[in-house]
Amino acid sequence: xxxxxxxxxxxxxxxxxxxxxxxxxxxxxxxxxxxxxxxxxxxxxxxxxxxxxxxxxxxxxxxxxxxxxxxxxxxxxxxxxxxxxxxxxxxxxxxxxxxxxxxxxxxxxxxxxxxxxxxxxxxxxxxxxxxxxxxxxxxxxxxxxxxxxxxxxxxxxxxxxxxxxxxxxxxxxxxxxxxxxxxxxxxxxxxxxxxxxxxxxxxxxxxxxxxxxxxxxxxxxxxxxxxxxxxxxxxxxxxxxxxxxxxxxxxxxxxxxxxxxxxxxxxxxxxxxxxxxxxxxxxxxxxxxxxxxxxxxxxxxxxxxxxxxxxxxxxxxxxxxxxxxxxxxxxxxxxxxxxxxxxxxxxxxxxxxxxxxxxxxxxxxxxxxxxxxxxxxxxxxxxxxxxxxxxxxxxxxxxxxxxxxxxxxxxxxxxxxxxxxxxxxxxxxxxxxxxxxxxxxxxxxxxxxxxxxxxxxxxxxxxxxxxxxxxxxxxxxxxxxxxxxxxxxxxxxxxxxxxxxxxxxxxxxxxxxxxxxxxxxxxxxxxxxxxxxxxxxxxxxxxxxxxxxxxxxxxxxxxxxxxxxxxxxxxxxxxxxxxxxxxxxxxxxxxxxxxxxxxxxxxxxxxxxxxxxxxxxxxxxx
Amino acid sequence: xxxxxxxxxxxxxxxxxxxxxxxxxxxxxxxxxxxxxxxxxxxxxxxxxxxxxxxxxxxxxxxxxxxxxxxxxxxxxxxxxxxxxxxxxxxxxxxxxxxxxxxxxxxxxxxxxxxxxxxxxxxxxxxxxxxxxxxxxxxxxxxxxxxxxxxxxxxxxxxxxxxxxxxxxxxxxxxxxxxxxxxxxxxxxxxxxxxxxxxxxxxxxxxxxxxxxxxxxxxxxxxxxxxxxxxxxxxxxxxxxxxxxxxxxxxxxxxxxxxxxxxxxxxxxxxxxxxxxxxxxxxxxxxxxxxxxxxxxxxxxxxxxxxxxxxxxxxxxxxxxxxxxxxxxxxxxxxxxxxxxxxxxx
Ligand SMILES: Cc1ncc(C[n+]2csc(CCOP(=O)(O)OP(=O)(O)O)c2C)c(N)n1
Ligand code: SF4
Ligand SMILES: [Mg+2]
Numbered sequence: 001x002x003x004x005x006x007x008x009x010x011x012x013x014x015x016x017x018x019x020x021x022x023x024x025x026x027x028x029x030x031x032x033x034x035x036x037x038x039x040x041x042x043x044x045x046x047x048x049x050x051x052x053x054x055x056x057x058x059x060x061x062x063x064x065x066x067x068x069x070x071x072x073x074x075x076x077x078x079x080x081x082x083x084x085x086x087x088x089x090x091x092x093x094x095x096x097x098x099x100x101x102x103x104x105x106x107x108x109x110x111x112x113x114x115x116x117x118x119x120x121x122x123x124x125x126x127x128x129x130x131x132x133x134x135x136x137x138x139x140x141x142x143x144x145x146x147x148x149x150x151x152x153x154x155x156x157x158x159x160x161x162x163x164x165x166x167x168x169x170x171x172x173x174x175x176x177x178x179x180x181x182x183x184x185x186x187x188x189x190x191x192x193x194x195x196x197x198x199x200x201x202x203x204x205x206x207x208x209x210x211x212x213x214x215x216x217x218x219x220x221x222x223x224x225x226x227x228x229x230x231x232x233x234x235x236x237x238x239x240x241x242x243x244x245x246x247x248x249x250x251x252x253x254x255x256x257x258x259x260x261x262x263x264x265x266x267x268x269x270x271x272x273x274x275x276x277x278x279x280x281x282x283x284x285x286x287x288x289x290x291x292x293x294x295x296x297x298x299x300x301x302x303x304x305x306x307x308x309x310x311x312x313x314x315x316x317x318x319x320x321x322x323x324x325x326x327x328x329x330x331x332x333x334x335x336x337x338x339x340x341x342x343x344x345x346x347x348x349x350x351x352x353x354x355x356x357x358x359x360x361x362x363x364x365x366x367x368x369x370x371x372x373x374x375x376x377x378x379x380x381x382x383x384x385x386x387x388x389x390x391x392x393x394x395x396x397x398x399x400x401x402x403x404x405x406x407x408x409x410x411x412x413x414x415x416x417x418x419x420x421x422x423x424x425x426x427x428x429x430x431x432x433x434x435x436x437x438x439x440x441x442x443x444x445x446x447x448x449x450x451x452x453x454x455x456x457x458x459x460x461x462x463x464x465x466x467x468x469x470x471x472x473x474x475x476x477x478x479x480x481x482x483x484x485x486x487x488x489x490x491x492x493x494x495x496x497x498x499x500x501x502x503x504x505x506x507x508x509x510x511x512x513x514x515x516x517x518x519x520x521x522x523x524x525x526x527x528x529x530x531x532x533x534x535x536x537x538x539x540x541x542x543x544x545x546x547x548x549x550x551x552x553x554x555x556x557x558x559x560x561x562x563x564x565x566x567x568x569x570x571x572x573x574x575x576x577x578x579x580x581x582x583x584x585x586x587x588x589x590x591x592x593x594x595x596x597x598x599x600x601x602x603x604x605x606x607x608x609x610x611x612x613x614x615x616x617x618x619x620x621x622x
Numbered sequence: 623x624x625x626x627x628x629x630x631x632x633x634x635x636x637x638x639x640x641x642x643x644x645x646x647x648x649x650x651x652x653x654x655x656x657x658x659x660x661x662x663x664x665x666x667x668x669x670x671x672x673x674x675x676x677x678x679x680x681x682x683x684x685x686x687x688x689x690x691x692x693x694x695x696x697x698x699x700x701x702x703x704x705x706x707x708x709x710x711x712x713x714x715x716x717x718x719x720x721x722x723x724x725x726x727x728x729x730x731x732x733x734x735x736x737x738x739x740x741x742x743x744x745x746x747x748x749x750x751x752x753x754x755x756x757x758x759x760x761x762x763x764x765x766x767x768x769x770x771x772x773x774x775x776x777x778x779x780x781x782x783x784x785x786x787x788x789x790x791x792x793x794x795x796x797x798x799x800x801x802x803x804x805x806x807x808x809x810x811x812x813x814x815x816x817x818x819x820x821x822x823x824x825x826x827x828x829x830x831x832x833x834x835x836x837x838x839x840x841x842x843x844x845x846x847x848x849x850x851x852x853x854x855x856x857x858x859x860x861x862x863x864x865x866x867x868x869x870x871x872x873x874x875x876x877x878x879x880x881x882x883x884x885x886x887x888x889x890x891x892x893x894x895x896x897x898x899x900x901x902x903x904x905x906x907x908x909x910x911x912x913x914x915x916x917x918x919x920x921x922x923x924x925x926x927x928x929x930x931x932x933x934x935x936x937x938x939x940x941x942x943x944x945x946x947x948x949x950x951x952x953x954x955x956x957x958x959x960x961x962x963x964x965x966x967x968x
Contacts, residue, residue, distance in 0.1 A: 230967035244960060246953035248945040249716045268963070272955040280941035282952050284716040286934075289742040293709040296702070296739075300713025303700055304678065304721065305946025307953075308713065326703050416964040419957045424950050457946060458678040458698035459718045463642075465675055468691055470701040471683075479646075480691065 028217045030060045030085035032096035034167065037109050039102050041073025043157035046185055046197070048079040049411065051164045053181035054173050055083050056231055056413060059223040063089035064411045065606060070256070070349045076105045083220060088535075089413065090528025091406075093608040097171075097218055099163050100127060101141075110134070118216035120166060135216040137208075139166060144207055148199040161197040165204025170212065172219045175205065230378075230416050234407035237378035238337055239265035240417065241385025242309060243272055246424050247335075249308040250285045251297035256349050257405040258311040258339040262287075291316035295323045295336065302327070302334040303469060305429070305457040307389045309335040314343045314356050317363065324398050325364025326471045328494070331444070331453070333392035333399075333427070336360075337385070340404040342604045351604030352405035354524055358579035360400040361553050367491055369498050371505055372400040372553040374523035378414040380551070381407065386420050387506065393427040395452055395501055404574070406606040407525040428454045432462040443467040443478040444490060451497030498554060505552035508559060516544040518620070519566035520599075521559070523550040523580060525606065526572050532609035533572075533616065540613070541622055553583060563592045570616055572599040574607050635671035635867065643668040645695040649688065653840075655807035655833030655848075656686050656755045662810065663693045663724070666817040670865065678721040680711040682736060684762045686728035686755035686833070694724075705736025708743035711750055712934070718944035719935045722821070723750030729770040730760040733788050737769075740790070744797035744826065746934040751820045751827045752799075754790055755807070757835035758846035765838030772918075776843030790830045792911045795904060795926045800825035800933075802907065802926040806851050807833040812922060815861035819924065822866065824885040825933045832920060851920060858899050858910075858923030862891040885929045892924065901927050 034051070038044035045066070052064040062083045069075035082092045094114050100106040100121040110119060110130050118135035121127045128136040141159050149158040161182075168178050179198060186194035239261050242250070250269075252262040266285055273282045284301075288294035294310045301308035312320070317338055327334050340356045342348035360372050371391060373384040384401050392399040428448075430441055435456070441464070444453045453476075456465040467478040474490065475481040511531060522530045527549050534545040548562045563569050571581040578598040585593050599615040601607040631639045643664045648657050667677070674696035681687035683704035690699040702710045707725045715723050732740045732754050743752070758771040767775075770790070771783040794802040801823040805813040813831065820827035832851055834840045840847045845854075859880070864870055866887035874891065880900065882890040892901070900906055907926040914921070 228968075230964055232967050240960075240963065244954055246948075246950060248948065248953060249713065251713065251716075272959050272963075273953070275941060275952060278941050281939045282941070282945065282948055284938045284940065284945060286712070286716065286746075288709070289738055292706060293712075293739055293742065296706045296709025297713035297716065299702075300680070300700070300710035300715075301717040301946070302713070303698075303710070304714040304717035305944065306713075306717035308717065322703050323706065323709075330700075416967075417960065419960050420954070421957075424954070456698075457718070458714060459676065459721050459944065460698075461673075461675050463675070463696055466696050466698050468699045468701065470691075470699075471703060472701065 026217060027219055029219055029221050030083055030223065032218045033080055033082040033092040033094065034097040034099065035095040035109075036079045036099040036163070037102045037105050038077055038079070038160065039104070040068055040071060040075055040077040042160060044077070044079065044101065044160045047160040047164050048081065050161070050178065050182045050185050051167060052081050052411065053185065053231060054164070054168065054178040055081070055220055056226055057177040057181060058174055058220055059226050060085060060220055061087045061089055061225050061413060063413065065091055065406065066410060067605065068350050076102050085223060085225070087225065088528065088532045088609070090532055091606040091608045093610040097216070099167070100125065101160065101163070118218065120163060137166070137170065137212050139163070139207065144203045145200065148203045149196060154196070158197060158200045161200035162204035165201035166208040166212065168201070169205050169208035170214055170216070172221065174222070226413060228416060229413050231411050232378045232414055233260070233409055233411050234375070234378050234381040234403050235261035235339065235409060236264040237381035237414070237417070238375070238385045238401070238403060238408070239268055241382035243268045244420050245307065245386035245389045247307045247309050247389060248283050249298060249301040249306040250283070250310070251288050251294045251301070251308070252310050253288050253291045253294045253312065253316060255313045255316050257341055257409045258313050258316075258337065260409060261311045261337060261339060291319040292323060295320040295334065298334045299323060299327045299332050302332045302392070303458065307393070307424070308333070309337065311337040311339065313339050313341045315346070317356055317359060321364050324370070325366060325368050327398045328364065328368045328370065329471055330469045331396040331455070332469070333396050335388040335392050335399050335401065337401040337403065339408040340402060348604045350405070352525070352574065352606050353602060353604065354402070354404055354526065354574040354579070356402060357523070357573070357575070358582055360402060361583055369554075370398050370400055371395070371501050372402050373506065374402055374551055375407065376524050376527040376549060377407070378412050379417060382417040384506070390425040391501070391504060394425050394504070395497060396427060396455060397497070402524060404525050428452060430454050430456045430460070430465075432460055432465065435460070435462040435464050440464040442476045444474065444493070445476045446493050446496070450500045451493050452500070502554045502556050505554065505556070507556055508551055509549045510558070510562070511547040511549070513538055513544040513546055516546040517567045518543065518545045519562055519569040520545055520547045520572055521550060521562065521569055521580070522547070522572040526574055529607040529609045529612050530572050533612035536609055536613040537616060541617060543620065543622065550580070555584070555587070559584070560588070560592060563588070563595055566595065568597055569595050570597045570599050570619070572607070572612055574601050576600055576602045634668050636673060638668065638674070640664065640668045642696060643674065643694055645690070645692040648692045650685055651837045653836040654685065655757060655835070656689050658807040658810075659753065659755055659813070659831055659833055660689045660692045662813045662817055666814055666821065667694060670818055670821055672722065672821065676720070676722050678711070678714050678723055680707045680714065680723065680725045682707040682727045682731035684728035684731045684760065686726060686761070687731055689726050689755070705731050705734070706739055707731070708736065708739040708748070712743060712746070712748050715748060715750065715935065717946035719940055720944055723748070725750055725752045727752070727754055728761070729754055729756040729758060729768040733769040733790060737788070741793060741797050744794055744799045744828070747798050747800055747825045747931055749825050749933040749935055751817075751829065754828070754830045755833040756790070756830050756846065757833050757839050758844065759835055759839045761835045761838060765835070772845040775845040778838065778841055789911060790828060791925055792908065794828035795907045795911070798826070798931070799828040799926070800928040800931045801827035803827070803924045804830045804832070804920070804922045806855055806920070806922055807831055808848060808851060809855065809922065812857060812861055815863045816924060818863040818865065819861070819884065819888070819890050822884040822886045822888040823927070824929065825931055845918070854918050854920045856916070856919040856921050857895055858897060858921055858925070859895055860893040861924060862893070864889040864891065882927055890924065901925060904928070
């Protein structure tokens with residue numbers, strides 16, 4: 001369903017002026033996007049969060065996406081808020097309401113709008129001269145801010161709190177909800193700043209009431225869809241997941257977009273993981289000198305028994321490559337959370353991508369393969385973080401969690417996270433008592449037929465506990481060996497271990513539409529665009545489509561069954577070369593490979609449903 | 623401490639024989655200095671009565687880095703990747719700070735590819751013993767110069783090094799190691815005393831041991847050969863180590879000896895030779911290392927000791943039990959704690 005169907009197209013009725021709209025346009029309730037264009041470092045983030053939270057508190061599903069530059073202050077940023085009663089929370093390609101606060105980008109932003117969109121802008125920019133097919137709201141921000149903020153140097157920040165007030169008035173957002181959202185955002189310790197900012201909201205409201213008759217059709221109405229839900233970014237969710245999974249060692253090196261995960265985790269650890277009896281920390285965090293050291297420390301800690309992790313992004317993953325191969329071959333548990341961003345090289349460090357799928361699956365030299373989990377929501381970031389530790393320890397191997405910038409750094413609505421009450425699955429670790437009973441052990445012997453050997457931890461108080469971890473060739477007893485049969489035997493067992501994992505990693509999630517012979521396969525944050533696209537394809541084109549969302553590599557049997565039961569399968573992913581598709585091709589038969597089509601999105605903006613729909617419509621020849 | 627009776631094997635204070643401190647058979651070249659260091663480690667750990675299973679050995683890649691397989695076979699060991707032993711060892715101590723960490727690496731491993739990790743380990747004062755088996759070349763890759771080769775030192779092929787060396791001891795003192803020593807693989811007595819002192823030190827011990835590579839760097843013109851060391855080693859002091867558990871009083875003539883008490887109550891008796899050197903003064907160490915008195919002299923001995931500086935582990939405020947084996951109720955916050963966090967996010 002297109003939001004634009006109800007709007008006049010350009011020149012649809014000859015001379016369309018903005019004042020023609022109100023009478024002819026029916027109201028559009030709880031289904032539109034707002035884009036706020038500002039300059040980074042201007043405090044607009046707080047205003048945007050208040051706006052988003054107000055809509056959330058009104059029970060309308062909402063999402064917020066920050067598109068920011070790799071820069072500290074002074075460059076353009078855009079924040080998109082999407083309200084959607086049906087619960088579509090992926091990025092919406094079209095902007096319905098633009099808040100143009102950045103003189104530098106305002107003209108281009110306006111030119112790119114679809115006809116019928118609304119624009120709230122800083123009056124001196126005189127944007128209304130640009131087009132006649134938009135709804136215009138001119139606001140003299142500087143004049144409004146002066147009386148509410150006597151202190152001149154704060155004005156730049158407080159100024160941005162005026163537009164939420166104006167939008168609340170225009171869109172019908174409940175002011176009481178906005179007040180609550182604002183005070184929550186500032187927290188009790190910044191009550192004075194909150195009061196000052198609230199003054200700005202009210203100034204906006206009063207100005208709008210007096211001077212801005214509503215001409216656009218967009219509005220928010222109270223609903224009840226967000227009961228019990230929380231708002232959280234994926235990185236905080238993953239951090240909490242690690243804290244509640246009993247992670248004990250975090251070693252990391254700062255890199256956007258993963259730093260906020262480590263920083264959130266440090267905050268939660270400080271708060272939740274000090275032993276109340278002794279006042280001592282039950283965790284260790286080291287900010288390493290680089291990612292080689294970060295992953296090396298985590299591997300050393302994993303070897304010595306810790307639930308150890310690091311988090312990073314693509315450039316860091318590249319540096320970790322040698323060490324990850326070591327951990328794979330020595331069989332040491334370690335969790336690596338990759339918040340993917342746009343590469344290669346520095347690429348677009350503040351833009352999102354799914355660019356490390358293939359790399360993480362096979363990272364390092366020689367024959368290596370690693371499990372990769374693909375969370376798609378904050379809940380899964382929380383859950384998979386915990387699961388990653390269980391898998392790493394059960395299979396004594398590095399486990400990747402591939403999140404991305406969109407999921408990790410943006411705020412999402414989410415159900416609250418379920419408390420993990422299961423045991424920590426720590427895998428096959430022999431204690432001194434076990435060794436007494438067994439008399440000894442062979443580190444790399446496949447006793448149970450699952451490819452996973454038994455290990456002991458350094459410090460185990462037993463004369464037969466020791467084994468020598470080495471990246472060089474070794475036999476079942478972990479002794480140095482360059483014998484061909486030892487080598488082959490060992491790497492074949494590693495391959496067997498990887499096969500065992502297929503039934504331990506999270507299964508894919510299937511979303512069916514009756515009558516579908518076309519399928520979409522996707523993973524991670526592509527989920528929202530794919531689900532919405534399948535609805536668009538059905539309602540707009542009458543094309544039923546099933547969606548299979550992969551949640552992990554190695555793939556389970558479901559993926560092949562899905563391909564077998566569909567005529568064509570579109571693999572939708574956020575990279576240029578079709579990395580997920582390539583991974584499938586590595587193990588698919590030629591018949592299955594022949595059914596695969598690619599839909600790739602790699603502009604750095606989160607993937608949107610319209611782009612997916614357009615690509616499938618085109619390839620289907622509809 | 624020997625057991626009475628003719629046939630009984632000699633055991634140490636925890637009842638273990640020296641055999642139990644050995645590892646696999648060395649595969650290094652005959653006469654390689656690294657083998658002698660391995661021997662000293664075996665004797666030292668045995669004589670000090672260290673429980674082998676309390677030790678974690680870590681190394682990088684190189685001939686030197688192979689040696690952890692040749693001593694303390696009852697200890698866990700990790701032969702990692704080239705130059706990254708500091709990271710693995712640091713991580714292992716985070717997981718279990720009760721381990722006695724022993725790292726053995728080479729000059730290529732530490733001073734070239736691993737220099738960054740080495741320096742950051744210094745800066746963190748990670749509590750472990752870090753031994754650099756320094757032969758001035760990359761033994762395992764067949765004899766290229768390393769970054770500790772002296773200016774003018776000559777390879778067998780005739781190539782002369784013209785780049786100044788990096789001094790790991792100087793780096794150690796300047797960047798935060800709290801026990802810094804240099805020795806020679808051929809100086810049995812001194813090396814053993816230094817290793818014992820390092821075992822009783824609470825912070826990071828960096829020990830640079832000149833360890834000739836008989837195959838690639840033991841010829842005329844090399845400054846890391848046995849011959850060169852015989853002619854140029856200049857001991858700072860004679861070292862006697864008196865362990866805390868040996869309640870012995872040692873007599874010495876007033877003014878001849880400096881006594882340094884270690885953190886665990888052990889004592890170091892440093893008998894003066896040509897200089898009166900105080901290893902507890904940081905600037906004295908830096909000056910000493912910067913101003914050789916004779917051309918080409920290789921000063922050996924204990925260059926620096928700081929018993930007070932906090933270690934990485936001190937800074938982390940950990941409890942007594944290792945993090946790695948804390949039970950779930952210590953590492954998973956309560957259901958109520960999660961509920962509170964969820965409420966804040968509503
Ligand atoms: C990443 C990487 N680069 C290069 C090598 C090859 N390599 C193996 S050992 C070594 C040098 C070892 O020299 P040193 O640490 O001085 O040890 P030695 O053999 O002299 O005892 C090199 C360059 C490697 N193993 N890994
Ligand atoms: S090559 Fe040199 S360093 Fe390596 S084992 Fe032989 S003598 Fe020792
Ligand atoms: Mg060397």
